[in-house]
Amino acid sequence: MRQRSVIPGFGLALGTTVLYLGAIVLLPLCALILRASDVGVEQFWTILSAPRTLSAIRVTVTMALAATLFNAVYGLLLAWVLARYEFPGKRVLDALVDVPFALPTAVAGLALTALFAKNGWFGAPLDSIGVSVSYTPLGIAIAMAFTSVPFVVRTVQPVIEDLGTDVEEASRSLGASDWQILRKVIFPSIFPAFLAGCSLAFARCLGEFGAVIFIAGNQPMKTEIVALLAFIRLEEYNYGAAAAIATVMLAMAFVMLIVTNIIQAWHLRYLGRGD
Amino acid sequence: MRAPPSQSKKMLTPVGAGRATRRILLGVVLVLTGFFLAAPLILIFTSAFSQGIGVFFKNLTDPAIAYAIWLTLLTALVVVPVNILFGLAAAWTVTKFEFPGRTLLIALIELPYSISPIVAGVAYLFVYGTQGLFGPLLEQFDIKIMFALPAIFLASMFVTAPFVARELIPLMQVQGTDEEEAAVTLGASGFATFVRVTLPNVKWAVVYGAILCNARVMGEFGAVSVVSGNIRGVTTTLPLQIELLFHDYNIVGAFTASMVLAAVALLTIVLKVVLERFGEADLASVNRLH
Structure with missing residues (x-):
C-alpha cells in the first residue's frame, strides 16, 4: 500500500x-x-x-433558514469590516x-433566554412593542443564529483579505462606481466562500440543541425542534421512533x-x- | 486613519473606503455585535454576581456545582489527551504517506463536525444501552457504560475527535516529509524522528487544537445529555447542572455555573489569539525551509 516512503x-x-x-x-x-432499519419501511x-x-x-428547517439568512447579511458585514x-x-x-464557538451552547441558551425574557434587557422593550421572543419560533431562530455566527465570517473573511487589488483598481480607473465594482468584481470572487459559509451555518442550525431548548419553550x-423530539422519544423508551428521527437528522447532515x-x-x- | 493623499492614488480609493460608507457599516456591525455577542457575555457575569459576591461563592461551593465542576474537569482530563493522541496518529497517517483511500479517511476524520450531538448521543444508546448491540453482553458481565461516566467520556470523544487532527493536517501537509526523510536516512528511529523532528514542528498546533478540544469537551451538552441520563450528583457535568438549576428556578445558581464555563470560554479565546502568533512562527519555519 505504501508508496516509496522511507518514513516508518x-x-x-x-x-x-x-x-x-x-x-x-x-x-x-x-x-x-x-436500529432504524429494524423499524421497517411502513412504520418508519x-x-x-x-x-x-x-x-x-x-x-x-424554517427557523434554520431564517437564522442563516440573518447570518448571511450580518456575517458578510462583519467579515467585510474585519478584513x-x-x-x-x-x-x-x-x-x-x-x-459562539467557545461558549457552551447551554450557557448561550441560558443567557439568551434571560436577555429575551419578558423582564430581560431586550425582552422588556420588545414586549412593550408587542414582540415576544422567548417561547416562540423567533426565539429558536435567535438561538440558532447566535451559535452559527462564526461560520459565515470565518469562511468569507480570509477571502476578502486575500482579494487582489489589481482588478478593483483597473475597474476604478476605467470609471466604475463603488456599486459596480462590488457587484461585478468583489461579490463574484467571494460568492463561493460566502455560499459555503452559509451552508455550514445552515447545517449547524439544523442540528443545534443546547441553545435552542432553553429559549424555545x-x-x-x-416550538419543538427535531433534535428535541428525538430526545423525547428516547425518554419515552420509544427507541424505534428515536432511531428513525435521528436517522433523518443524520441524512440531512450528509446532504448538507x-x-x-x-x-x-x-x-x-x-x-x-484566478492565479 | 485616512491614507495620506497622493496624486497617483487619489482616484483609486478602495471600495467602501469612503467616509460615510465606512461609518455606516462599522456602526451597524458594532451595534449588532454589541447586542448579539457581547450582551450575553456581560449578562452572564452580572447575573452571577447579582446577589452579591457572598451568594456567588456560596453557590460556587454548593456540593452539586462543586461535583459538576469536578466531573467536567475529569471528563476533559480523560478525553483531551486521547484526542491529542488520535489527532497526532491521524495527521501523521494522512500527511506523511500516500495510500488509496486517503481522501476518504480525511473525510471520516472530519465527519463528527457535521453530525448533531443529539444524533451522536442517540447512536451511542444503540451500542451500549440495554437494547443496544452490546447491551446484553455488558449486562451479563455487569459492566455499566450507558447512563454512567464511561458514556460521558465516549460521547465527548465522538464530538471532539476532529479537533486536534484538524489543526495538524493542514500544517503538516505544508511542512511535507523532507525533514522526516532526512532524519530517517541519517539513521534515526521512527520514534526518535517523530519526537525530535515532527513534534517540535507542530507543537503549537497541538496546543491550539487541545485548547479548542478542551473548551468543547467542557461545554458539550447535547450528546452528554442523552447518554448521561442526567442522574443528579452522578452524571451531571457543568452544562447539565446549568439545565437542572434552570428548571429548579435557581437562576442565580444557573448563572454561577454558567460563569465558570464562560470564564473557560474567554480564557480559550485569549489563548487562541496568543497561540495564533506562535502558530505563525510554526509556519514561518516552513517558509524558511522552502
Whole structure:
C-alpha cells in the first residue's frame, strides 16, 4: 500500500486512526442505522408523517433558514469590516466572533433566554412593542443564529483579505462606481466562500440543541425542534421512533455535507482560475 | 486613519473606503455585535454576581456545582489527551504517506463536525444501552457504560475527535516529509524522528487544537445529555447542572455555573489569539525551509 516512503510507522498510525474512528465514530452510527432499519419501511413512514414529527421538521428547517439568512447579511458585514477597515478595538471585535464557538451552547441558551425574557434587557422593550421572543419560533431562530455566527465570517473573511487589488483598481480607473465594482468584481470572487459559509451555518442550525431548548419553550406542534423530539422519544423508551428521527437528522447532515463539499470544490476551482 | 493623499492614488480609493460608507457599516456591525455577542457575555457575569459576591461563592461551593465542576474537569482530563493522541496518529497517517483511500479517511476524520450531538448521543444508546448491540453482553458481565461516566467520556470523544487532527493536517501537509526523510536516512528511529523532528514542528498546533478540544469537551451538552441520563450528583457535568438549576428556578445558581464555563470560554479565546502568533512562527519555519 505504501508508496516509496522511507518514513516508518505507517501501519501503527493507520491502525490507530482506523481503529479509533471505527470504535468511536462509525460503530455508533452503524448501530443507529441498524436500529432504524429494524423499524421497517411502513412504520418508519408512520413515524415521520406523524403531525408532531412533521411540525418539528418544519419549525427546525424554517427557523434554520431564517437564522442563516440573518447570518448571511450580518456575517458578510462583519467579515467585510474585519478584513477592510482599521479601527480601535478591531482585535476585540475579531475575538468576539469566536464567542459562539467557545461558549457552551447551554450557557448561550441560558443567557439568551434571560436577555429575551419578558423582564430581560431586550425582552422588556420588545414586549412593550408587542414582540415576544422567548417561547416562540423567533426565539429558536435567535438561538440558532447566535451559535452559527462564526461560520459565515470565518469562511468569507480570509477571502476578502486575500482579494487582489489589481482588478478593483483597473475597474476604478476605467470609471466604475463603488456599486459596480462590488457587484461585478468583489461579490463574484467571494460568492463561493460566502455560499459555503452559509451552508455550514445552515447545517449547524439544523442540528443545534443546547441553545435552542432553553429559549424555545418546547411546546409540541409549535416550538419543538427535531433534535428535541428525538430526545423525547428516547425518554419515552420509544427507541424505534428515536432511531428513525435521528436517522433523518443524520441524512440531512450528509446532504448538507455533500452540498458544502460541492460548493467548496467550486470555490477551489474559482481560486485556481484566478492565479 | 485616512491614507495620506497622493496624486497617483487619489482616484483609486478602495471600495467602501469612503467616509460615510465606512461609518455606516462599522456602526451597524458594532451595534449588532454589541447586542448579539457581547450582551450575553456581560449578562452572564452580572447575573452571577447579582446577589452579591457572598451568594456567588456560596453557590460556587454548593456540593452539586462543586461535583459538576469536578466531573467536567475529569471528563476533559480523560478525553483531551486521547484526542491529542488520535489527532497526532491521524495527521501523521494522512500527511506523511500516500495510500488509496486517503481522501476518504480525511473525510471520516472530519465527519463528527457535521453530525448533531443529539444524533451522536442517540447512536451511542444503540451500542451500549440495554437494547443496544452490546447491551446484553455488558449486562451479563455487569459492566455499566450507558447512563454512567464511561458514556460521558465516549460521547465527548465522538464530538471532539476532529479537533486536534484538524489543526495538524493542514500544517503538516505544508511542512511535507523532507525533514522526516532526512532524519530517517541519517539513521534515526521512527520514534526518535517523530519526537525530535515532527513534534517540535507542530507543537503549537497541538496546543491550539487541545485548547479548542478542551473548551468543547467542557461545554458539550447535547450528546452528554442523552447518554448521561442526567442522574443528579452522578452524571451531571457543568452544562447539565446549568439545565437542572434552570428548571429548579435557581437562576442565580444557573448563572454561577454558567460563569465558570464562560470564564473557560474567554480564557480559550485569549489563548487562541496568543497561540495564533506562535502558530505563525510554526509556519514561518516552513517558509524558511522552502
